[in-house]
Amino acid sequence: TPRVFSGVQPTGNLHLGNYLGAIRKFVALQESHACLYCVVDLHAITAQLVQDDLPGQIRSITAAFLAAGIDPKKHIVFNQSRVSGHAELAWIFNCVARIGWMNRMTQFKEKAGKDRENASLGLLAYPSLMAADILLYRATHVPVGDDQKQHLELTRDIAAKFNFDFAERIEAAGLAVPITAGEESTEGYFPITEPLIEGPATRIMSLKDGAKKMSKSDPSDLSRINLTDDADAIARKIRKAKTDPDALPSELDGLKERPEADNLVGIFAALAERPKADVLAEYGGRQFSEFKPALADLAVGILAPISAEMRRYLADPSHIDAVLKDGAERAGAIADATMKDVKDIVGFLRD
Template identity: 65%
Template sequence: MQRIFSGVQPTGNLHLGNYLGAIRNWVRLQSEYECIFCIVDMHAITLWQDPKELVKNTREVAAGMIAAGVDASKHIVFNQSMVPAHAQLAWIFNCVARMGWLNRMTQFKDKAGKHKENASVGLFAYPNLMSADILAYKATHVPVGEDQKQHLELARDTAQKFNNDYGVEFFPLPEPLIFGAAARVMSLRDGSKKMSKSDESDYSRINMTDDADAIALKIRKAKTDLEPLPASAEGLDGRPEASNLLGIYAALADREKAEVISQFAGRQFSDFKKELVDLAVSVLGPINAEMKRLMEDTSHIDAVLRSGAERADSIARPIIKDVYDIVGFHHP
């Protein structure tokens, strides 16, 4: 069976965008692939993290994944720092990848901003660790969004260069798994900005920990305009909030957006929002309840992560041993 590797940052406050954009897709991949789902705590510290918050957030992300339907008994869920192979292979890739490749990474420019000289070395070399995450398991496929395509290209280039440098056919070149029209979930307060946990207003996002009352309140307060809902996609031009709410409804209902637009054509937002509340609560309510239950039993979450790390390590360790032999590291 082909193997998927996918990672998620332990940034806390998992929201609807994380669920529709990534976690729900992972749940659907489980029947077709062997899946390794990693909470990338080593990537997280490229920007400073409060240690206690990092522990809490790691558990919360694991709880969110399991509550949403990731089967941690059949597939692997763990946090990155528990498996040494990630750091071991990242160093080797630091010596394989070229500075020029990393200089072209747009995400570094975005995150470092104007203060490039003050950014951590980790933030700059982050893509080499991402390559190691994937290739330490010889993963064949990686689910990627638009913003990660460049990093996957770098992983392929690094695998190719390693194979060429050492005259081996060792690492596979991982393929991207790009989902159809992935739900791009925008802020409930500003339809031109992505839904984000860093937005100051909690009303801008639906958190996976929100109960039915909070979900209903946030949808009722979501920004809209005065016009009724349009009869076609063209009618959404210049109406980002309308477009966002219709897109959220379509994603939650697992239907085409055009179909939803025609269903609600000409209706008032007040009407539409009532139906969106019912749908959001029916989909997210059970996930929220299960997440809360899991977060109250941290010993269970920790046991899942330990078991996942042991299984991940058993796959990665022989691969790293072979890499060490190829590179010429002497371990008598």
């Protein structure tokens, strides 16, 4: 059966990029797949060890999941550190993955900056933990934003190398299952996971710079729309968003070399669930002074109910805490079964 896994780090305010690139897709996939949605707190300490109010951050991401429409009864919502299999499998994957693979990761290079020798070992190993998150549940599909594409390719490489290196033992233990990777069909233990990166919102850019992605860690709050921003803040940020002086084009081609205009049209299209060409057919020839208020209204209409729900959940976190505890128990049962298999395959004696 197709199984979905995805995670969000509890490292700050969720923004429109996280919502359109990830969380909204999580909600849609619930209809067709068995889903696990995880607040990845182990990842949260890789770039900065001491986090402000980590419990509050974990609850806040969970509140966003629930407010956006994720059903924790039908699917599994939990925080990563509660299921020890993530860390255990990550260790084994640290021994599968090669240092060269990790050194090539653009996110590591960006986050480590110039002083790479001083980055945490955890930041370098981040993609190995991410592979463990996904493969612990033998998930087949992972909805993410475009920035995670390279990490998902690495997850596929880790799964393929594990399957290859242990092929005989997987076979001998009767644990081989059919695996498809693109065109090819083979056998192995871990699936070759398919990334789900599609639609107009795979990479929402900063409102202040069309060349930078919208990000939680951007020092300028004007660069992003937070899920918790009120209607006034949303309208103000969109009004102040960087644009060029020209009117909107009527054709997609007219957005080339206009990254800020392209981004705003993309956000409109994603929020309205309409193709970009359709948005341009309506707004082509009009000025940003007309387009921006329409975009602000659209954003407020979608985000205001979500942030109101988030506040309601956070006012008394007991429901959130119960959801996370129950989710961890159910995730843990799947994880334990995988870890038993993996220990048998590697050759660790176990109970």
